[in-house]
Amino acid sequence: MGEKIKAAIIGPGNIGIDLMYKIMESRFLELDAVVGIVPESEGLKLARQNGIKASHEGIRSIIGNKEIKIVFDATGAKPHLTHAPLLKEDGKIVIDLTPAAIGSYVVPSVNMEEHLNELNINMITCGGQATIPIVAAINKAAGVKYAEIVATISSKSAGVGTRQNIDEFTQTTARGLEIIGGAERGKAIIILNPAEPPIIMRDTVYTRVENPDSEKITDAVLEMTKKIQSYVPGYRIKVPPVIDGDKVTVLLEVEGAGHYLPKYSGNLDIMTAAAMAVGDRLAEKLLAKANRELS
Amino acid sequence: MNKQIRIVDTTLRDGMHAASHQFSPDDMAEIAKNLDQAGIDTIEIGHGDGLGGSSFQYGFSSYSDEDYLKAVSSVLKNAKLGVLLLPGIGTMKDLELSACYGAKVARIATHITEADVGEQHIKLAKALGMEAVGFLMMSHMAPLEKLVEQAKLFESYGADVVYVTDSAGAMVPEEVLNAVKNVREAVSIKIGHHAHNNLSLALANSLVAIEAGAELVDGSCKGMGAGAGNTQTEVLAVVLAKLGYKTNVDLYRIMDVADDIVSPKMARSQVIDKNSLTIGYAGVYGSFLLHALRAAEKYGLDARDILVELGKRKTVGGQEDMIVDVAYELRQSQKVNLPADNN
Numbered sequence: 001m002g003e004k005i006k007a008a009i010i011g012p013g014n015i016g017i018d019l020m021y022k023i024m025e026s027r028f029l030e031l032d033a034v035v036g037i038v039p040e041s042e043g044l045k046l047a048r049q050n051g052i053k054a055s056h057e058g059i060r061s062i063i064g065n066k067e068i069k070i071v072f073d074a075t076g077a078k079p080h081l082t083h084a085p086l087l088k089e090d091g092k093i094v095i096d097l098t099p100a101a102i103g104s105y106v107v108p109s110v111n112m113e114e115h116l117n118e119l120n121i122n123m124i125t126c127g128g129q130a131t132i133p134i135v136a137a138i139n140k141a142a143g144v145k146y147a148e149i150v151a152t153i154s155s156k157s158a159g160v161g162t163r164q165n166i167d168e169f170t171q172t173t174a175r176g177l178e179i180i181g182g183a184e185r186g187k188a189i190i191i192l193n194p195a196e197p198p199i200i201m202r203d204t205v206y207t208r209v210e211n212p213d214s215e216k217i218t219d220a221v222l223e224m225t226k227k228i229q230s231y232v233p234g235y236r237i238k239v240p241p242v243i244d245g246d247k248v249t250v251l252l253e254v255e256g257a258g259h260y261l262p263k264y265s266g267n268l269d270i271m272t273a274a275a276m277a278v279g280d281r282l283a284e285k286l287l288a289k290a291n292r293e294l295s
Numbered sequence: 296m297n298k299q300i301r302i303v304d305t306t307l308r309d310g311m312h313a314a315s316h317q318f319s320p321d322d323m324a325e326i327a328k329n330l331d332q333a334g335i336d337t338i339e340i341g342h343g344d345g346l347g348g349s350s351f352q353y354g355f356s357s358y359s360d361e362d363y364l365k366a367v368s369s370v371l372k373n374a375k376l377g378v379l380l381l382p383g384i385g386t387m388k389d390l391e392l393s394a395c396y397g398a399k400v401a402r403i404a405t406h407i408t409e410a411d412v413g414e415q416h417i418k419l420a421k422a423l424g425m426e427a428v429g430f431l432m433m434s435h436m437a438p439l440e441k442l443v444e445q446a447k448l449f450e451s452y453g454a455d456v457v458y459v460t461d462s463a464g465a466m467v468p469e470e471v472l473n474a475v476k477n478v479r480e481a482v483s484i485k486i487g488h489h490a491h492n493n494l495s496l497a498l499a500n501s502l503v504a505i506e507a508g509a510e511l512v513d514g515s516c517k518g519m520g521a522g523a524g525n526t527q528t529e530v531l532a533v534v535l536a537k538l539g540y541k542t543n544v545d546l547y548r549i550m551d552v553a554d555d556i557v558s559p560k561m562a563r564s565q566v567i568d569k570n571s572l573t574i575g576y577a578g579v580y581g582s583f584l585l586h587a588l589r590a591a592e593k594y595g596l597d598a599r600d601i602l603v604e605l606g607k608r609k610t611v612g613g614q615e616d617m618i619v620d621v622a623y624e625l626r627q628s629q630k631v632n633l634p635a636d637n638n
Contacts (some may be wrong), residue, residue: 148351166412167386190383194408195609204616206351239623
């Protein structure tokens with residue numbers, strides 16, 4: 001076959017550039033362009049150095065380019081509100097890494113297949129990507145009445161966006177725990193730790209369950225962990241599920257792949273890795289469809 | 296010397312740590328009413344970890360923030376009602392709810408290096424007509440320049456007051472003096488100090504802070520608070536009176552509140568024991584105490600080993616989940632030494 005689906009990234013910041021390196025290794029995606037709005041952007045320079053078209057004319061430079069089928073938006077919630085209708089009108093599928101939450105929430109290891117026909121897919125939050133699958137697994141095995149997660153990230157890996165919208169993180173993640181994790185009620189806490197050297201992202205998942213069957217829960221968590229590791233290799237369970245009455249605690253950590261961002265920023269890596277997993281799957285499907293139409 | 300000092304009583308917020316967050320709204324209302332009558336300026340209430348703090352991570356309280364706000368707001372006549380909010384735990388919605396119940400003081404608490412996560416909350420507090428306080432926790436963990444930089448950030452967001460908060464009760468008087476003095480020189484807003492008594496220095500530090508320019512100091516009745524507790528409100532009031540400061544506090548009445556109203560409601564006596572002392576020594580968050588004791592029991596460890604290790608790992612406020620993590624690791628590494636594993 002050899003064909004690939006063309007994609008673009010809007011927002012050449014840390015997330016966008018980390019994603020760029022990931023897409024460059026993709027089997028199904030070909031990164032056509034990286035666009036931003038700051039001419040002297042370091043990210044755009046890096047894109048050019050890697051032989052990828054780069055433009056500082058923002059979304060305008062890709063609208064109308066029918067070859068580009070999939071767009072990753074790594075800007076911010078506000079710009080995405082402007083981008084979303086333009087991309088929709090242009091018939092592009094958008095994978096949204098901002099907290100704008102226009103499209104359906106997607107966690108690749110849990111509900112990706114159900115949303116492959118949609119034009120806007122939202123990647124929730126880094127803490128959500130790390131913890132929602134564990135809650136979903138426990139919910140399937142034991143029924144989750146309440147899920148609470150604590151995401152601790154190094155201060156260095158928390159950008160201005162996270163800092164100025166910290167409530168969005170907790171509220172969006174909590175909603176994700178309910179909608180995709182299946183918890184009757186969700187709560188999320190985020191903590192920034194400035195220690196040097198920077199700490200690796202760690203998450204704690206607490207759930208209150210209906211049927212605290214230890215073996216079933218442990219099996220479900222381990223199985224889910226393997227699924228996540230298929231697209232986030234640095235994802236690890238630190239302490240196996242601790243079951244205490246109807247309370248289940250899982251401690252995990254996420255080490256980044258170190259594509260562009262340092263390894264401690266597992267929080268950023270899991271976002272780009274999850275977005276990449278969705279993009280790859282979409283591209284694979286589009287290619288299969290194209291091949292069917294050809295034959 | 297007739298300088299006015301505002302005493303912020305936090306029996307009903309920091310004291311909730313010592314009560315494992317189990318005061319009832321009736322308990323709170325009774326204590327708050329009496330604190331108000333004793334002339335306390337500001338009464339802070341709620342879960343120990345602030346608005347939205349009720350959780351697995353920090354312990355559930357049996358009642359909601361709203362239950363407490365409702366109960367206390369209905370009894371206060373003169374004192375200002377205060378709430379604490381840690382961005383990342385509570386949200387702006389919680390602040391709005393507090394404002395609905397007449398909360399007048401919003402303390403936005405961040406780690407000493409992370410003031411910028413509180414910008415939105417400070418601005419919202421001001422928009423809601425509240426006094427906004429930037430509460431720099433774990434002040435012992437960063438150099439003075441950092442403290443000053445972060446205090447200035449809070450000032451730039453519109454905070455009315457900035458606090459040097461010794462959440463770990465780890466600071467010695469000279470450190471408090473330098474901290475408050477440096478912040479004093481850098482900002483034009485008021486300065487407050489929140490002390491913990493793990494090293495038996497809470498009162499001394501409160502006095503040093505005042506000497507260095509702090510105009511607000513925190514206390515709690517019987518010292519009830521995280522770790523070895525806070526500066527004891529009734530003692531603080533008496534000492535400030537002896538030193539000639541004005542506080543508007545009725546000394547007999549505040550002593551009565553502490554002994555007759557608060558003391559009977561205390562589940563445990565507020566003392567400096569080996570574990571709370573270790574918190575001050577290791578410089579870890581005061582509310583880790585009871586969680587560390589539970590983990591020590593579960594994993595067959597000395598709580599002090601867990602606390603010291605948490606200090607080495609530079610944990611910050613709110614990282615209670617690290618306690619189990621560290622306890623588990625210590626248990627694994629000590630495995631061969633434990634008699635239970637030798638059979």
